Amino acid sequence: MNDTPPSNEDGEARDDRRLDNRTLWEQVRDRIREDILSGELAPGTVLSEVSLARSLGVSRGPIREALGRLASEGLVTITPRRGAIVTELTRDEFIDAYQVREALETLAIRLAVPRLTEADLARLRELHEEMIEHARADRVNAFFAANAGFHELFVTASGNGKLGDMYRLLLDQTGRYLARSLALRGSLDKSIAEHSAILEAVEAGDAEGAAHLLADHIEVPRRVEEETGEHPAVTAPIKTTEGSDR
Amino acid sequence: MNDTPPSNEDGEARDDRRLDNRTLWEQVRDRIREDILSGELAPGTVLSEVSLARSLGVSRGPIREALGRLASEGLVTITPRRGAIVTELTRDEFIDAYQVREALETLAIRLAVPRLTEADLARLRELHEEMIEHARADRVNAFFAANAGFHELFVTASGNGKLGDMYRLLLDQTGRYLARSLALRGSLDKSIAEHSAILEAVEAGDAEGAAHLLADHIEVPRRVEEETGEHPAVTAPIKTTEGSDR
DNA sequence: TGACTGTCAGTTGTCAACAGTTAGCAATTA
DNA sequence: TAATTGCTAACTGTTGACAACTGACAGTCA
Numbered sequence: 404m405n406d407t408p409p410s411n412e413d414g415e416a417r418d419d420r421r422l423d424n425r426t427l428w429e430q431v432r433d434r435i436r437e438d439i440l441s442g443e444l445a446p447g448t449v450l451s452e453v454s455l456a457r458s459l460g461v462s463r464g465p466i467r468e469a470l471g472r473l474a475s476e477g478l479v480t481i482t483p484r485r486g487a488i489v490t491e492l493t494r495d496e497f498i499d500a501y502q503v504r505e506a507l508e509t510l511a512i513r514l515a516v517p518r519l520t521e522a523d524l525a526r527l528r529e530l531h532e533e534m535i536e537h538a539r540a541d542r543v544n545a546f547f548a549a550n551a552g553f554h555e556l557f558v559t560a561s562g563n564g565k566l567g568d569m570y571r572l573l574l575d576q577t578g579r580y581l582a583r584s585l586a587l588r589g590s591l592d593k594s595i596a597e598h599s600a601i602l603e604a605v606e607a608g609d610a611e612g613a614a615h616l617l618a619d620h621i622e623v624p625r626r627v628e629e630e631t632g633e634h635p636a637v638t639a640p641i642k643t644t645e646g647s648d649r
Numbered sequence: 650m651n652d653t654p655p656s657n658e659d660g661e662a663r664d665d666r667r668l669d670n671r672t673l674w675e676q677v678r679d680r681i682r683e684d685i686l687s688g689e690l691a692p693g694t695v696l697s698e699v700s701l702a703r704s705l706g707v708s709r710g711p712i713r714e715a716l717g718r719l720a721s722e723g724l725v726t727i728t729p730r731r732g733a734i735v736t737e738l739t740r741d742e743f744i745d746a747y748q749v750r751e752a753l754e755t756l757a758i759r760l761a762v763p764r765l766t767e768a769d770l771a772r773l774r775e776l777h778e779e780m781i782e783h784a785r786a787d788r789v790n791a792f793f794a795a796n797a798g799f800h801e802l803f804v805t806a807s808g809n810g811k812l813g814d815m816y817r818l819l820l821d822q823t824g825r826y827l828a829r830s831l832a833l834r835g836s837l838d839k840s841i842a843e844h845s846a847i848l849e850a851v852e853a854g855d856a857e858g859a860a861h862l863l864a865d866h867i868e869v870p871r872r873v874e875e876e877t878g879e880h881p882a883v884t885a886p887i888k889t890t891e892g893s894d895r
Numbered sequence: 896t897g898a899c900t901g902t903c904a905g906t907t908g909t910c911a912a913c914a915g916t917t918a919g920c921a922a923t924t925a
Numbered sequence: 926t927a928a929t930t931g932c933t934a935a936c937t938g939t940t941g942a943c944a945a946c947t948g949a950c951a952g953t954c955a
Contacts, residue, residue, distance in 0.1 A: 426729050426908065452937070462910045463937090471714060475721030483672050484916055484937055499811040503756065510752040565745040565822075569815055576811075672938065698907070708940045709907090730907055730946055 427461055428468035435469055439478050439489055440579060446491040450479060477576045492576065497583055504573040507566060508554055509618045514561035516610035523560055524606060527553065531602055538591040546591055547581055553598065674711035678718050685724050685735055686825060692737040696725060723822045743829055750819040753812060754800055755864045760807035762856035769806055770852060773799065777848055784837040792837055793827055799844065
């Protein structure tokens with residue numbers, strides 16, 4: 404955001420030797436964001452400015468600034484004069500976001516395929532193998548981490564910065580609901596089969612084919628929901644115990 | 650967003666009879682946004698907190714809050730400890746955003762077609778007629794306004810709130826550069842021909858066909874740029890003299 | 896002349912205090 | 926008892942002041 408368009412102002416990837424020149428509110432924002440993404444702050448948790456200020460040892464100013472930016476990212480919901488809570492995505496909103504995310508991935512793959520290096524392809528195969536192993540061992544979190552890396556590679560390789568910004572925005576919003584993702588996507592095996600087909604098309608340089616393989620599944624979640632009309636049993640996010648999905 | 654995802658917190662479309670219950674910083678944000686979108690504040694303009702505070706008659710707090718949110722929307726660029734300026738999109742960034750925007754429109758059309766009412770179709774035909782007339786009279790601004798309405802209808806009718814949020818975000822970022830849009834898209838006539846084909850597919854209920862008609866043109870801008878390698882003569886936004894494009 | 900250093904004005908970052916609003920509870924009334 | 930009214934505590938919104946930082950400029954020295 405500065406933020407949303409996180410390409411501005413952040414300038415991640417700074418020289419290690421540099422001192423921490425970030426402003427207070429930036430550190431606060433990152434701290435709270437981590438806590439939300441890790442599940443430590445569950446959806447619906449009220450974020451009081453004064454208590455946050457006390458616990459982090461700063462005044463309310465930087466807290467307000469941080470909460471505002473996180474609200475812009477969709478991670479917290481602010482109601483004027485009533486405070487902020489960690490955003491709760493309804494099932495419909497989650498599906499909406501998921502749909503948009505997949506549309507962006509489709510674009511990413513189409514743009515990325517002609518630009519992929521040999522190293523990129525090797526990394527994709529590697530991640531795919533990882534996903535297979537983790538699925539076999541039923542390690543859902545690890546599976547999703549590898550899965551995220553798989554998709555992130557296309558987004559990065561697409562060379563489209565805005566696309567990356569939007570994608571990561573939606574990823575942060577949806578990434579917390581692993582259970583929902585799973586329920587929507589079907590089994591891990593099904594996901595792997597899809598990735599196999601995609602990887603095949605990518606290796607053949609068939610950008611359109613790869614894109615269609617993804618795009619064809621965009622309507623699936625909504626169709627599933629309309630047919631079942633049921634909400635998944637698990638609506639709370641699964642706490643990730645290992646590295647972030649990003 | 651609370652904003653980014655502008656679906657939260659804003660609650661636009663409030664009852665007319667209600668008093669203005671919005672907070673100060675929200676009013677400031679909207680005011681500055683209007684000035685940016687209208688071209689009154691040109692890209693690159695420095696936005697000093699103190700001078701803004703003086704001219705709007707409030708303290709620096711609400712100004713900071715507003716600038717932060719606008720930064721999240723991508724309309725202003727904040728550099729820590731150095732201040733804020735109206736975001737300048739480079740040609741590449743503009744093309745990136747344009748590409749993403751078209752991808753979102755593609756999704757929107759695919760989702761919207763099966764949900765369109767007879768009234769929606771009538772409105773689409775109406776807008777299409779308007780575009781033809783305005784193009785004939787060389788009224789570029791009016792053309793773009795009708796064009797925006799045409800696309801907005803699909804986005805709204807898609808029923809996907811997140812899609813709308815992301816779309817409008819990108820629209821605000823790119824909408825200021827009418828000259829660039831024109832240079833990228835080709836003549837108005839070409840655009841009308843595209844819309845005719847799309848409208849035809851939509852009326853036939855052919856969602857995939859309509860979506861492909863849009864999607865096929867996604868790579869065009871980048872190809873054009875790579876071939877010419879030239880930057881358009883006009884990089885500054887054209888000041889719109891009539892209603893906003895939204 | 897050229898590079899370096901110290902100073903300075905202007906700016907943003909942070910803080911603490913005040914004012915206004917909200918939600919909830921207790922007291923009152925029918 | 927149920928509904929309404931009036932209070933209260935806690936919170937957010939806004940303000941003004943202070944501290945810290947930045948970039949530019951003038952002065953100094955080789």
